[in-house]
Amino acid sequence: MKWDTLDEEPCSLSRTVAVIGDRWTLLILRECFLRVRRFEGFQSSLQITRHLLSERLKKLVRFGILRRVPYSEAPKRYEYVLTERGLDLYPIIMAMVHWGDAHMGDERGRPLLHEHRTCGKLFDPVMVCSECGEALHARQVHVHPGPGRPKAIA
Amino acid sequence: MKWDTLDEEPCSLSRTVAVIGDRWTLLILRECFLRVRRFEGFQSSLQITRHLLSERLKKLVRFGILRRVPYSEAPKRYEYVLTERGLDLYPIIMAMVHWGDAHMGDERGRPLLHEHRTCGKLFDPVMVCSECGEALHARQVHVHPGPGRPKAIA
DNA sequence: CCAGTAAGTCTGAAAAAGGAACTGATATCA
DNA sequence: TGATATCAGTTCCTTTTTCAGACTTACTGG
Structure with missing residues (x-):
């Protein structure tokens, strides 16, 4: 590669x-x-x-x-x-910030807090399924080859 | 840095x-x-x-x-x-895959499709607010300094 | 005229990545 | 028995990137 x-x-x-x-x-x-x-x-x-x-x-x-x-x-x-x-990269950045908040924090607490202006509350980003709206977890997702996948690759 | x-x-x-x-x-x-x-x-x-x-x-x-x-x-x-x-890194990876699907695709279509086993449908990942459940957009989020932010930095 | 600001470019040294062969423990084949 | 293969790395040397900092160009303000 x-x-x-x-x-x-x-x-x-x-x-x-x-x-x-x-x-x-x-x-x-x-x-x-x-x-x-x-x-x-x-x-x-x-x-x-x-x-x-x-x-x-x-x-x-x-x-x-x-x-x-x-x-x-x-x-x-x-x-x-x-x-x-x-701007569409926002979910990537937010997902990374959230992981850092959750797993790389120290005793001082979060460096930044995020307020959702639409609802006025401090929030965390959550990734959900576009179809059913449930929170996504790796083990609940099954991957299929799509049309852009060369047949040579499994 | x-x-x-x-x-x-x-x-x-x-x-x-x-x-x-x-x-x-x-x-x-x-x-x-x-x-x-x-x-x-x-x-x-x-x-x-x-x-x-x-x-x-x-x-x-x-x-x-x-x-x-x-x-x-x-x-x-x-x-x-x-x-x-x-496993908690999954939203980051999925957010990146989704951006690639949306913005870096070619005429052949997506390399992979994702099925949500919980609901059985092919889906896209969507990032929502943990408080109100609405989809997040960069311009609707306001950032505040949190407790872990040194005062020296704005 | 001199100092300052903004958006870069240039250069040589240091660090990281790439490529490919080598190691060590074991299995398999003839 | 010896020859080959597998797997999980390690070692060594070359090429590419990155780093640190000076330099350049085009202005403005005093």
């Missing part, structure tokens, strides 16, 4: 991993969801090297997750905002 | 990223959820170098996500099974 063709693998997880499956990209996305938009903003809050930040932002733009929007004409300055496709 | 102390950052996402935030680890976990348990199984289906596989499995065991269980006494052989903590 080679990284440069990972986004063409017949596996949706591989394809997602090809786009956001590295540490800096995930942390950059966290900042995006916390409303950070500018190069210096990402750089100072993450302490990422400018070189890598530049590369990762380009990649996220290339995959349509961020849009590079000018906010100043002279000098030319751009900021990076989440596209619809980028 | 240094990688070796990322799991102590006052941010649940960083802590999760410290454990599973690299490409191979995510792919290894996919195989775990597809019931792969043995070294040769991971190696042959992922084409990961044995060196890296060995390192990643050790790390997953160290963080309590996999358990190393003997399945043969002579010769000594071990397999790797998900712990409860590892």
